[in-house]
Amino acid sequence: MQKDTVNDSLNIVEEDIESVDNHLETGADFESQTKDSEFESSDSENTEDEQLKDDSSTDENDESQQVILDYENKVKDLNEQLKLEREKALRSLAELENFKKRKQIEVDNFKKYSIENVVVELLPILDSFELACNHATNDKDETIKNDEKSIIEGFVLIKQQIVNTLEKMNVKRLDCINQVFDPNFHQAVAEEESEGVDSGVVLKEMQAGYVLHDRVIRPSMVVVSK
Template sequence: MTQNPATEDPNLEASADAPEQAAATETGPEAQIVKLQAERDDLKDKLLRTLAEMENLRRRTEREIADAKAYSVTSFARDMLGSSDNLRRALESMPEAARKTADAATTALYEGVELTERELLKTLERHGVRRIDPQGEKFDPNLHQAMFEAPDAGIAKGLVSKVVQVGYKIGERVLRPALVGVSAGAPKAAEPPADDSAKH
């Protein structure tokens, strides 16, 4: 028995259309706007993070390039310090009195060694290497290596009283610490002998 379309249950037709209407409501203009805004915010956040990472990378790369330029000669400079030390030892091996009475050839040799040392130090300085000669300065364990501590009436306690070997810095790094003696201050005065008469 066929049912007349006119007499069909209208509720059945409405319930069949309900999922389509719900889907239409879910994908309506408001829902699409919310979805697009969420996507936009997500993409904006990713873009900002990427830009921040790129800026950090650029700064890090610039710092690494600057460090490479500043410290590229470190090994070479360290090797040259031995030559500088030898030139200084050669100059110090001739006493002041002998220099004053030396003949012209010896004087010329001394001046030549002195000039060579000065030129070597200037060359090192042009490449960022500087001497650490801390005579009379406050002892700094970051720049100096203490070899001994001794009383010294002429220099306050904690100051460098003697430079055994000059040090060197390259940029802000220590290439070689200065070897120094540190003042322990004025020697203590000898205590007067105890007065035995006070005991009697």
């Protein structure tokens, strides 16, 4: 009876030991599983972190590329604008130079021909002096007194002084006799037939013509051959 009791007790102890062993094995397995789970979790977290880092790095690279592209486009636009402004400035400079040249020509012409109106007003006076002098010097009347001759000579001198003064101002008389008629310098008032003379040749000068520098201020009034 006691033996059975002892055996039962031994069986119970063995069962308890087996149960403890099972618990220990279960605990070890759980710990191992826990560690594996922790490792897996850690690996997963590391993978996620790396993926986040990669995604973040990709986003940063995309943003950097976009910023660079924006700056390149801005630089390109600025270069185009600079090119247009440079061309505009060059055109403005060219226009300014042309304007200065035109104004300088106008100033030079003004200085060159500023006396034209005055000379034109003086020419009839010179014509009158010339007619008077020609009439007096061609007069064969021997009854002209010495005093009158002195007056005539004075008129001739005054007329010559006027001519000399005009020449100093680059006013010159046109030479037209026996010249081919040129409408730029001559004004025909009549035509005459003349033997041995070709048609269109100036035969007579009715009124003298004058030029100021290279500009005709009064054409010669002439008679032209038919």
